[in-house]
Each structure stands twice: as structure tokens, then as C-alpha cells.
Amino acid sequence: MPPIATPPHPLRDVRALVFDVFGTLVDWRTSIARQAKQALAPLGIEADWLAFADAWRAQYQPAMARVREGALPYRKLDDLHRLNLDAVLTAWGLAHRVDEATREHLNRAWHRLDAWPDVAAGLHALRPRVLLAPCSNGHIALMVHLARHNGWVWDAILGAELARDYKPKPGVYRAAVEALDLPPQAVMMVAAHSDDLAAAAQVGLRTAFVARPDEHGPGRGERRAAVPVDVEVSSLPELAERLGPADSP
Amino acid sequence: MPPIATPPHPLRDVRALVFDVFGTLVDWRTSIARQAKQALAPLGIEADWLAFADAWRAQYQPAMARVREGALPYRKLDDLHRLNLDAVLTAWGLAHRVDEATREHLNRAWHRLDAWPDVAAGLHALRPRVLLAPCSNGHIALMVHLARHNGWVWDAILGAELARDYKPKPGVYRAAVEALDLPPQAVMMVAAHSDDLAAAAQVGLRTAFVARPDEHGPGRGERRAAVPVDVEVSSLPELAERLGPADSP
Known part of the structure; x- marks a missing residue:
């Protein structure tokens, strides 16, 4: 159970962001x-x-x-x-x-999927602040190729292939946290899908909802998180702003 | 068994380099x-x-x-x-x-180990040519921290933690090749240690020996490969030159 008292800056201790990719980072x-x-x-x-x-x-x-x-x-x-x-x-x-x-x-x-227009700038802004890794159901080679296609820089490729199972199974989030050698509350799952975030929160991760309202066609994506999350934004640069500066990644 | 006829440019088909780290990239x-x-x-x-x-x-x-x-x-x-x-x-x-x-x-x-002086420039020169990943006995978090400490950019972190075993066990090299979704001969192991390269070659990888003559003290590292290798160099920029340009990573 988390402590009852809410820390003054719950995002200050976030040391790594792990990202859903299909829908959240790419269209x-x-x-x-x-x-x-x-x-x-x-x-x-x-x-x-x-x-x-x-x-x-x-x-x-x-x-x-x-x-x-x-x-x-x-x-x-x-x-x-x-x-x-x-x-x-x-x-x-x-x-x-x-x-x-x-x-x-x-x-x-x-x-060879193309990123949403804010992603490259957002990851660039986030990189000095935290470690960055995909936590996707895509395998390592697919993630590597998407990163090269879109010019992203990751610290590691985490996700399904490391856990040998698929989200939202808890073992996938847990494997990501363990690979980073961080406590779960120092890792934030970033996704455009409430079910992904709910499953990550169950394992103890922080959660960030990024709205991708056009994922399934104009206006047919999730516009708001349907579950409690730590932060809700409409782009990755906005997430970088909300996280604020930190000592070091 | 490899084919008897040697292809005219055996390095042309190399699509990924996987690196030993302790001794090869860091002092x-x-x-x-x-x-x-x-x-x-x-x-x-x-x-x-x-x-x-x-x-x-x-x-x-x-x-x-x-x-x-x-x-x-x-x-x-x-x-x-x-x-x-x-x-x-x-x-x-x-x-x-x-x-x-x-x-x-x-x-x-x-x-927090420091890289040999040629490594950052060498990886930078190699990156447009091939995929780059460590294949180390260090775990993922350690590799992530070494990369941040030294300003390296990897496409993925491969190695012991992915295979849950240590080099020179063949499964570690095999897991790296499989994660990249490449045939073994499209992946080149880069190391300053003959035993590492011999084990990688056994699994079908290409091999590059990088001399680190001072690894164990001045003049007390391997100066020359003690096993047959595909290429032998004294720095990573030299390896980039030897690999030459390619279509795309």
C-alpha cells in the first residue's frame, strides 16, 4: 500500500519513463x-x-x-x-x-510507422530529465526499426520480448521496472490507453495519460483518461513541462 | 558449416555490431x-x-x-x-x-566507468552504417548508466540479462542475434578479447578484434587476436572505416 500522506511533488522522484508505442507515439x-x-x-x-x-x-x-x-x-x-x-x-x-x-x-x-508530430521534440525535451524506454507489445527489432525510422533515442528497449508476455499482464511492467533497477514508483508509464495505465498502476508505476483523440480516426481515440492517473497531457512536450527539471537522470 | 566460397566483400552484409563493454569500450x-x-x-x-x-x-x-x-x-x-x-x-x-x-x-x-578515448567518436561514425548494441555481461541498468555517463547512443541493450546467462555461453550471442531479427552472419561481435570472439564465431557471428593493449596495465592487454577474426583494428573509428558505407542500417 502507498503511504497515506501524499508527497509534496509526486513527480519529482520519477527517474524513468516507459512508453506505450502503438497509438501513443505512432499513428x-x-x-x-x-x-x-x-x-x-x-x-x-x-x-x-x-x-x-x-x-x-x-x-x-x-x-x-x-x-x-x-x-x-x-x-x-x-x-x-x-x-x-x-x-x-x-x-x-x-x-x-x-x-x-x-x-x-x-x-x-x-x-515503418510514422510518429505523431509532437513525439520527436517531446522525447528530446524529456531525455535530459529521465531515462526513456519503450514498454510496448512490439518486439525488440520492431522497436529498434521504429526508433531509427522516427529518429528517436532510447536508453533501452523494454516490453513484451523482455517479459515474453504481452501487456496488460503485470509481468511486462514488472520486467521493465526490474531491468531499470528502480522502485516501481520511480518509473512512469506513458500511454494513450486507460487499460494500459490501470495495469501499470496496479504494479506500482506512476502513470501519464497522453490524449491521442484521432488514434482510431478523427475524434475516435481516448480524449481523457478513464482511470485515475498521476498526470494527464495532450502532448509529450507538455509532459516534459509538467515533470519539470531534475538533478540527473 | 559456412559456404566454402568466400563472398567478395564479407563485411558488406553486416547490419549490426554488438559490443563487449568491459575492456573493449571502457577502461x-x-x-x-x-x-x-x-x-x-x-x-x-x-x-x-x-x-x-x-x-x-x-x-x-x-x-x-x-x-x-x-x-x-x-x-x-x-x-x-x-x-x-x-x-x-x-x-x-x-x-x-x-x-x-x-x-x-x-x-x-x-x-561510472570511463570510455577509451576513441569510443564516442567511433560509435558516432558507425551509427549511420549499422545498428549498435552492447552484448555485455553487464545487466541492462548498468549498460544504461554507462551509456549516459559516456554519451553513447545504443539501439538496444542486449547481453547477459536478456539471455539470463553469461558470455561466453553461446546462448548470450544467440539471444542478441535473435533480438535483432538478423541472421548471425549479419551481426558482428566487437571485442578486445579472443575468447569472446571465438565464442561468437562459433554461433556464426562475424568478429572484429579491437586492440586494447593497456587494459590490464601498460602493455598488458591483448595486442593481437589469438583466433581468426574477420577484421582486426586498433580503434573504433578504424573499424568504421573498414566497414565502409552501406545502404541503410
């Missing part, structure tokens, strides 16, 4: 839609590409659920994304029109 | 000697501080051997360093003169 929806069009339109396929992105993403939680529940052993997100892509192509009647090489290339679109 | 000996003096001299202790550093380091391989052989479960290097420090203080007749807080602070000296 997966328009990035996937654009890349799906680039990959599939040359094959003569016409589609509502945003709906295609939504359909692919809709398979994401059910696929991970099978791992979380122990029905499948842990596997990298690339493998789940590929199973999901094949399922969507079949459901959309496109299975016979998309060859293996195109599928493999399109599956890697998740390694 | 642990003089860094530990200096910090031991800073921590212990105020307690009235006089010693040959370089010999103290050597004595502490001499416990390193035997301590890890117990983990490699399965006699101890994996534990972070901080814990082994601390056991070793206590053993050295006892052996040197200093156990009763060094309090717990001093021991804890001194044990963290391994998080």
Missing part, C-alpha cells in the same frame, strides 16, 4: 493505410485503406489474448501481425491476389 | 582504481589502487563461472560485483573499516 492507422495502398494498389486492388488498417488492427488484441492466456507460447508481434494479415486478406476475398513477398513486405509496415 | 582498471581511492582514502585507507582494481576484477570470471555452470541461478552483475568486493575487502584485511553505504557506493563504480 499506426494512417501509416498502415498508406502502406497498404502502396503495397496492394499496384496489384489492382482497390479498397477503403483506412478500413483495411482498422480491420488488421482489430485482430491485434484477440491474437495477443491467446498468448496471455497461455493458449499459445510467446511469439514476436511480427508473427501475430502476419497471421492477422493473412486472416484479413482472406476475409476481404483478397487471399488469391496477394503473393508471399507482398505479404512479407506489407507485414513490415509496422516497422 | 575499467583506471576507472575503478580512481573511484576506489575516492571512496576508501577518506576512511584512512591507503592502498595500491590499481592492484585493488585488479584484485576485484580477478574475482569476475570465477563468480560468473558459477552461474554458467548452473551452480548459481542468473543474477545481475551488480550482485556478483558486490560479493567480489566483499571478498576483496576481507582478503585485504579491510572488512571492518568499510561500512555498508561505502560498499554500495563503491560497487556502483562499475556504472
Whole structure:
């Protein structure tokens, strides 16, 4: 149990931020839609590409659920994304029109997602203040490629592959905290999703909600945290301001 | 078995470099000697501080051997360093003169080791060419702190903690290669130690020997690789030159 008395500056002791990535740092929806069009339109396929992105993403939680529940052993997100892509192509009647090489290339679109416009500046502003690491369900290679694609600098890559399980299982947050050798209250989970933050708080982490109101289309993302959080912002530079300066990371 | 025909440019396909850290990137000996003096001299202790550093380091391989052989479960290097420090203080007749807080602070000296002078510039030159990650027996937090201390930028932190075992066990190199999602021959191990490189080559990695002739004192480091390696250099900028430019990381 946390102490009853609230410390005067609850954010002062935060030494590391760990980030959700899909939706929180990158705009997966328009990035996937654009890349799906680039990959599939040359094959003569016409589609509502945003709906295609939504359909692919809709398979994401059910696929991970099978791992979380122990029905499948842990596997990298690339493998789940590929199973999901094949399922969507079949459901959309496109299975016979998309060859293996195109599928493999399109599956890697998740390694080439574009960041929301505030992210690079926000991470840059946060870096002198705290350690920074993704705590994503994406695997290490995917995180490495997204960082290079968007010019991010991480201190480490934490998340699902380290824990060999998927958020919101508590072991994923716990593995991140242990890897950083910090007490949970010195680590803040940053996410645009209330369920992610609620699960992190259960493990003792601080929480920051970043609103990404357009994640699922204009106005169709979470606008406000649906659970209690330590700080709620609309961008990463705003989060840097709220955290304020500190002695050293 | 590798193919019999040697490819024309064996280094062209290298996409990632993974680095040994203690000895290869940082000068642990003089860094530990200096910090031991800073921590212990105020307690009235006089010693040959370089010999103290050597004595502490001499416990390193035997301590890890117990983990490699399965006699101890994996534990972070901080814990082994601390056991070793206590053993050295006892052996040197200093156990009763060094309090717990001093021991804890001194044990963290391994998080504050200074790099060899060429390392920052070398990593900077290599970064546009390849992915860069430590593959050290140090744990993630230690690697994160060394990177911040020396201004390094890594793509990921790989090594012992990911594999939960210590080099030169093959699983440590294999875990690094798998985390990067690359074939072993696209990953090059960089080290100042022939045994590390020999073990990496066994797993299929490319190898680069960097001479650190002063690691154990002036002229008392490995000057030349004692095993076949793909490239042998005397600094990281020289390695960047030898690797040459590439399409993209």
C-alpha cells in the first residue's frame, strides 16, 4: 500500500519513463493505410485503406489474448501481425491476389510507422530529465526499426520480448521496472490507453495519460483518461513541462 | 558449416555490431582504481589502487563461472560485483573499516566507468552504417548508466540479462542475434578479447578484434587476436572505416 500522506511533488522522484508505442507515439492507422495502398494498389486492388488498417488492427488484441492466456507460447508481434494479415486478406476475398513477398513486405509496415508530430521534440525535451524506454507489445527489432525510422533515442528497449508476455499482464511492467533497477514508483508509464495505465498502476508505476483523440480516426481515440492517473497531457512536450527539471537522470 | 566460397566483400552484409563493454569500450582498471581511492582514502585507507582494481576484477570470471555452470541461478552483475568486493575487502584485511553505504557506493563504480578515448567518436561514425548494441555481461541498468555517463547512443541493450546467462555461453550471442531479427552472419561481435570472439564465431557471428593493449596495465592487454577474426583494428573509428558505407542500417 502507498503511504497515506501524499508527497509534496509526486513527480519529482520519477527517474524513468516507459512508453506505450502503438497509438501513443505512432499513428499506426494512417501509416498502415498508406502502406497498404502502396503495397496492394499496384496489384489492382482497390479498397477503403483506412478500413483495411482498422480491420488488421482489430485482430491485434484477440491474437495477443491467446498468448496471455497461455493458449499459445510467446511469439514476436511480427508473427501475430502476419497471421492477422493473412486472416484479413482472406476475409476481404483478397487471399488469391496477394503473393508471399507482398505479404512479407506489407507485414513490415509496422516497422515503418510514422510518429505523431509532437513525439520527436517531446522525447528530446524529456531525455535530459529521465531515462526513456519503450514498454510496448512490439518486439525488440520492431522497436529498434521504429526508433531509427522516427529518429528517436532510447536508453533501452523494454516490453513484451523482455517479459515474453504481452501487456496488460503485470509481468511486462514488472520486467521493465526490474531491468531499470528502480522502485516501481520511480518509473512512469506513458500511454494513450486507460487499460494500459490501470495495469501499470496496479504494479506500482506512476502513470501519464497522453490524449491521442484521432488514434482510431478523427475524434475516435481516448480524449481523457478513464482511470485515475498521476498526470494527464495532450502532448509529450507538455509532459516534459509538467515533470519539470531534475538533478540527473 | 559456412559456404566454402568466400563472398567478395564479407563485411558488406553486416547490419549490426554488438559490443563487449568491459575492456573493449571502457577502461575499467583506471576507472575503478580512481573511484576506489575516492571512496576508501577518506576512511584512512591507503592502498595500491590499481592492484585493488585488479584484485576485484580477478574475482569476475570465477563468480560468473558459477552461474554458467548452473551452480548459481542468473543474477545481475551488480550482485556478483558486490560479493567480489566483499571478498576483496576481507582478503585485504579491510572488512571492518568499510561500512555498508561505502560498499554500495563503491560497487556502483562499475556504472561510472570511463570510455577509451576513441569510443564516442567511433560509435558516432558507425551509427549511420549499422545498428549498435552492447552484448555485455553487464545487466541492462548498468549498460544504461554507462551509456549516459559516456554519451553513447545504443539501439538496444542486449547481453547477459536478456539471455539470463553469461558470455561466453553461446546462448548470450544467440539471444542478441535473435533480438535483432538478423541472421548471425549479419551481426558482428566487437571485442578486445579472443575468447569472446571465438565464442561468437562459433554461433556464426562475424568478429572484429579491437586492440586494447593497456587494459590490464601498460602493455598488458591483448595486442593481437589469438583466433581468426574477420577484421582486426586498433580503434573504433578504424573499424568504421573498414566497414565502409552501406545502404541503410
